[in-house]
Amino acid sequence: MQIVVLPGDGIGPEITTATSGVLRAASERFQLDLRLEEHAVGHASLKQFGTTVRPELLDIVRAADGLILGPTATFDFKDEAHGEINPSRHFRKSLDLYANVRPARTYAGRPGRLGEFDLVVVRENTEGFYADRNMEQGNGEILVTPDVVISLRRITRLCCERIAHAACRLAMKRRKHLTIVHKANVLKLGDGMFLDICRAAAKGYPGLEVDDILVDAMMAHVVRNPDRFDVIVATNMFGDILSDLTAELSGSLGLGGSLNVGDRYAMAQAAHGSAPDIAGQDVANPISLILSTALLLAWHGEKSGAVRYEEAARAIEAAVAKALREGRATRDVGGKLGTIAAGAAIAEVLQAE
Numbered sequence: 001m002q003i004v005v006l007p008g009d010g011i012g013p014e015i016t017t018a019t020s021g022v023l024r025a026a027s028e029r030f031q032l033d034l035r036l037e038e039h040a041v042g043h044a045s046l047k048q049f050g051t052t053v054r055p056e057l058l059d060i061v062r063a064a065d066g067l068i069l070g071p072t073a074t075f076d077f078k079d080e081a082h083g084e085i086n087p088s089r090h091f092r093k094s095l096d097l098y099a100n101v102r103p104a105r106t107y108a109g110r111p112g113r114l115g116e117f118d119l120v121v122v123r124e125n126t127e128g129f130y131a132d133r134n135m136e137q138g139n140g141e142i143l144v145t146p147d148v149v150i151s152l153r154r155i156t157r158l159c160c161e162r163i164a165h166a167a168c169r170l171a172m173k174r175r176k177h178l179t180i181v182h183k184a185n186v187l188k189l190g191d192g193m194f195l196d197i198c199r200a201a202a203k204g205y206p207g208l209e210v211d212d213i214l215v216d217a218m219m220a221h222v223v224r225n226p227d228r229f230d231v232i233v234a235t236n237m238f239g240d241i242l243s244d245l246t247a248e249l250s251g252s253l254g255l256g257g258s259l260n261v262g263d264r265y266a267m268a269q270a271a272h273g274s275a276p277d278i279a280g281q282d283v284a285n286p287i288s289l290i291l292s293t294a295l296l297l298a299w300h301g302e303k304s305g306a307v308r309y310e311e312a313a314r315a316i317e318a319a320v321a322k323a324l325r326e327g328r329a330t331r332d333v334g335g336k337l338g339t340i341a342a343g344a345a346i347a348e349v350l351q352a353e
Ligand code: NAD
Pocket: 011, 070, 071, 072, 073, 074, 075, 076, 088, 254, 269, 270, 271, 272, 273, 274, 275, 276, 277, 278, 283, 284, 285, 286, 288, 332
């Protein structure tokens, strides 16, 4: 399996180094023949090539079997005309990665804030309330007068259908329970369509239990009783906010894996940003990116029919759980290790099993 690795900015290089070590250990144990091919994006690329993403990178990624994108300093990249492209947006859009899959679970010995749970938020990733996602040209926010802004939210039948089916398929492989999160009482047309389509899609999956909850009430439900949820499907912004909450409830935002998936391509990405405040200090938690790459391996295994990739993904998740249980982790999750040592501890557990 050929994987393109783009380390990114801030803590990106440190956590991708730690992640690559875990992948090499998994490759050895499960004979995955992983080939990691590293290229610059973000500030490193801007400095070297005058753009945060070289145009040829897209073909390189398309020719590979998967992409790992480290966090990038997206807030710094404002002027596309001067090469300041948001790398995450570029690949998400160019590769049509319409589903953002974000698991959140607690770990033995490191309980979350609210007892044990294991859920996944499946978030629509290509439209919704995001100014950069809805327009072929221009931006989804309009300054009508200096004091009036209109922000557009696009919802389409196609995007609702494909995210609904992605969530249903995932729920069928888990505990067969789907929760649709929406605000159809107010956004009657957009969320009304999303809700109707999700309900209709779910009917095609025998045994799938479905419920739906208004997004505001959902915040109370998920804090009160997160273990009642299995797979949660939501439009883009609701899913974005909800998945940060569920990751944090699991113990830390740094424990949340994230995979951006389309019909042909997938991109593993940490749930957090480039954390410039701790960059270069060897203190960042690499687990989010490590778990994201486990999701990438599982996706590849399912797509190619090669079971050993899914086994490797499960083994990485188990190794993360064991390292956390033993306290061999970074300080944000109660450990004392640095970024590289925390990655090495997970690789070691993986090799020793
Ligand atoms: P952030 O997620 O980078 O950091 C928020 C807080 O969490 C900081 O205190 C940071 O130190 C901490 N943190 C983040 N990741 C951590 C880790 N792995 N281990 C330990 N602590 C961690 O959010 P921010 O500071 O708002 O954004 C910084 C930059 O990242 C901005 O340019 C933003 O646009 C960008 N960003 C990029 C992505 C992405 O590439 N996917 C996502 C979010 C933000």
